[in-house]
Amino acid sequence: MIKLYQFPISHYCEKARWALDFKGVPYQVVNLIPGLHVPVMKRLTGRTSVPVLADGDTLIAGSDRILDYLDQAYPQPSLMPADAEQQQAVREWEAFADKDIGPHVRRYCYHTLLNHPDIVKPFFTTGGPWYGGLFLRAAFPALRIGMRKAMNINEAGAKRSLDKIVTAVALLAPLCRPEGYGLDWPEELPEPLASTTSQLAPKLAWVLRVYDTYRRNDEAEPGADLAYS
Ligand SMILES: N[C@@H](CCC(=O)N[C@@H](CS)C(=O)NCC(=O)O)C(=O)O
Structure with a gap:
């Protein structure tokens, strides 16, 4: 069976999970603990980043490549539109979302969440090996x-990222905590993430509608029209 090496919290991994679910392809997730993932992924791909998809002997690293691979190996239903011009638009949009939005959403969320180990540690260990909690009890501070160093997570960085976020929409799911993402979201978020997400909620209503229509409802037709307002 296909294996998806992943972090449950990662929105790039959520993108790969969503594509697999959309295709109806059976798969197993291999949930890794941040930090402990390094030797596992290095052995597998020579790099450290997730998601990585293993389909038999074929290894695919990166959410964009995973989506391309799935469309080739499991063509129906198709993720890509048939029209070449529309395909180009999809590629540009995906590259923009992956490079210009995904890292900013991640940095802005972690800027608050890393101050709340009670929330973030379960996100890191969910569905992972039994020793994940023990490892993080010792290793979380380091x-x-x-993480703060690698992703430039600090007050100034978070502010720049928020500016980016409010001007564009993509990979926004962690800010609206939709059902179907695969995490047990807390009822209340800590500040300032709580106020920010509630201020953004009207702008992000369509993200929840996309999840409601396509992510939670197994009977939704792929490609059915969505009315954005
Ligand atoms: N462009 C990549 C980005 C993947 C990415 O940034 N993955 C992060 C998690 S959100 C990761 O694996 N970080 C840990 C590491 O690189 O060691 C994709 O689309 O898959």
Whole structure:
């Protein structure tokens, strides 16, 4: 069976999960603990990043490549439109979302969440190996320092990222906590993430509608029209 090496919290991994679910392709997730993922992924691909899809002997790294691979290996239903011009638009939109929005949403969320280990540690360990909690009890402070450094997570960085976020919409699901994402979202978020997400809620209503229509409803027709307002 196909395996998806992933972090449950990662929205790039959610993109791959969504594509697999959309295709109706059976798969198993291999949930990795941030920090402990490094040797596992290095052995597998020579790099550290997830998601990585393993289909038999074929290994595909990166959410964009995973979506392309799935469309080739499991063509129906198709993720890509048939028309070449529309395909180009999809590719441009995906590249924009992956490069210009995804990292900003991640940085803005972590800027608050890393101050709340009670919330973020379960996100990191959910569905993973039994020793994940024990590992994070010891390693979380060092992991947090490493993440802040690697992703430039600080007050100024978070502010720049928020500016980006409010001007564009893509990979926004963690800000609206839709059902179907695969995480057990907390009822209340800590500040300032709580106020920010509630201010953004009217702008993000369509993200929830997309989830409601396509992610939770198994009977929805792929490609059915959505009325954005
Ligand atoms: N462009 C990549 C981005 C993937 C990415 O940034 N993955 C992060 C998690 S959100 C990761 O694996 N970070 C840990 C690492 O690189 O070691 C994709 O689309 O798959």
